[in-house]
Amino acid sequence: xxxxxxxxxxxxxxxxxxxxxxxxxxxxxxxxxxxxxxxxxxxxxxxxxxxxxxxxxxxxxxxxxxxxxxxxxxxxxxxxxxxxxxxxxxxxxxxxxxxxxxxxxxxxxxxxxxxxxxxxxxxxxxxxxxxxxxxxxxxxxxxxxxxxxxxxxxxxxxxxxxxxxxxxxxxxxxxxxxxxxxxxxxxxxxxxxxxxxxxxxxxxxxxxxxxxxxxxxxxxxxxxxxxxxxxxxxxxxxxxxx
Numbered sequence: 538x539x540x541x542x543x544x545x546x547x548x549x550x551x552x553x554x555x556x557x558x559x560x561x562x563x564x565x566x567x568x569x570x571x572x573x574x575x576x577x578x579x580x581x582x583x584x585x586x587x588x589x590x591x592x593x594x595x596x597x598x599x600x601x602x603x604x605x606x607x608x609x610x611x612x613x614x615x616x617x618x619x620x621x622x623x624x625x626x627x628x629x630x631x632x633x634x635x636x637x638x639x640x641x642x643x644x645x646x647x648x649x650x651x652x653x654x655x656x657x658x659x660x661x662x663x664x665x666x667x668x669x670x671x672x673x674x675x676x677x678x679x680x681x682x683x684x685x686x687x688x689x690x691x692x693x694x695x696x697x698x699x700x701x702x703x704x705x706x707x708x709x710x711x712x713x714x715x716x717x718x719x720x721x722x723x724x725x726x727x728x729x730x731x732x733x734x735x736x737x738x739x740x741x742x743x744x745x746x747x748x749x750x751x752x753x754x755x756x757x758x759x760x761x762x763x764x765x766x767x768x769x770x771x772x773x774x775x776x777x778x779x
Contacts, residue, residue, distance in 0.1 A: 579615030
């Protein structure tokens with residue numbers, strides 16, 4: 538299985554970068570197991586719920602991390618978790634003890650997953666996806682990008698991703714869509730999303746070979762607070778190695 542270099546801290550998405558230590562899926566962190574030889578999965582979690590300034594995450598009633606994840610924040614890396622069928626809940630830190638999401642997912646050992654908590658106006662959900670790094674090449678000189686549409690709106694805005702004048706993605710994307718990782722040439726890529734109305738934003742970023750990125754389409758249409766308005770951010774999931 539390919540390994541990823543990634544950071545292990547709570548991170549904000551302002552600059553969209555995180556890269557420091559290697560994560561080997563060989564043992565759980567102490568809060569989730571009593572031994573060091575149990576096969577585990579890796580989980581990265583995001584707070585993209587536009588009106589939740591902070592959330593905590595539990596797996597089968599065990600805290601994923603110590604502390605909370607602010608809006609537009611994420612765990613900064615993949616945390617070791619028990620595999621198997623797990624109950625995933627997000628809790629609103631401003632209303633202690635109130636669960637805003639509750640779902641069940643099966644996590645396989647030695648696999649990586651992302652959890653996106655999305656929503657607004659008292660309607661929230663967990664979006665859990667398998668991060669399919671095993672199918673990506675670490676030797677072809679390419680970068681990899683995917684996106685999540687976390688904008689709570691029913692209009693299915695069109696998402697366009699272009700790299701070096703080549704269209705990587707161009708199609709409507711309904712709310713909570715997570716695309717597959719797609720290879721792109723290293724260098725600048727331009728991302729835009731539009732419904733010809735309240736959703737209209739674009740951004741250009743630079744991607745590097747062997748690295749995987751998640752583009753986050755976030756915010757609430759019509760929001761006047763710049764921090765919660767529709768916008769594009771991104772994170773670097775890590776560097777692929779053979």
